[in-house]
Amino acid sequence: MVLKLNSIRKSYGTNEGKVLVLNDVSLTLFAGETLALRGESGSGKSTLLHIAGALELPDEGHVEIGGKELSKMDDTGRAAVRRKDIAIVFQHFNLIPSLNVAANINFQANLSGPVDKIKLEKIVSSLGLSDQMGKYPEALSGGQQQRVAIARALVTEPKLLLADEPTGNLDEQSSQSVLEQMLTLVAETNTALMVVTHSRNVAARMDKELQLIGGRLK
DSSP states (O other): OOEEEEEEEEEEEETTEEEEEEEEEEEEEOTTOEEEEEEOTTSSHHHHHHHHTTSSOOSEEEEEETTEEGGGSOHHHHHHHHHHHEEEEOTTOOOOTTSOHHHHHHHHHHHHSOOOHHHHHHHHHHTTOTTOTTSOGGGSOHHHHHHHHHHHHHTTOOSEEEEESTTTTSOHHHHHHHHHHHHHHHHHHTOEEEEEOSOHHHHHTSSEEEEEETTEEO
C-alpha cells in the first residue's frame, strides 16, 4: 500500500467561523494503481491532495505514505518523505524559466539523490523530449512544458505521483497525448497515481474514480 488516508478531517477558519472542508475521508492507493478525484470547485480536492502529498497535516485522522505515519514525524521527517516518496505535477507546470529542459528535469532529482541516467534517458525519450533538452521553457508549447514537468516528477522514482489538473491548460490533442504518455510511464514504473481533475475523459482513464461532495468521498 502506497497511500492510506484514514478518517481525515480538515477545517479552515473564516470570518464566519470554522468551515469543515474534509469530513471523515478515507482511501487507499496501491502501487501501480490510478485514481481520479473529482468534485466541484471549493469541494476540498486540492486540500486532500496537499494532505496526501505531506504538504499539510489533517486536524484529525492518519496519513501513511509507504507505511510511514506522517503524524509521528517532525517537519524534517515529512520533508524527507516529500523528497523521496512523493512527486507532484501541477496544472501550471511550475518550470524554472532560467533553466533549460535538462536542468529543470534534474533540479528535483538532485535534491532526492543520485539520478539513474538510464532511467532518465528512457523517461525523456518516452515523453518525446530528447531533442528539447537544451531549450528553455518559453520556447516550448504547453504540452511540451507539461511533459517536462512529468519527466521531472518521475525521474525521482516516487512511490506516489499526485497530479493537480495536469491537462487543464492544454488543448484536446495535447491533453490526450500527455495523459497517454503519463499513464504509460506510471504503469512501467509501478507508481501510484492520484489525479485531481474536472475532466470526465481524464477520470475515465483511471482505475477508479471518487468524488468529493460535502467534504465526503462518494
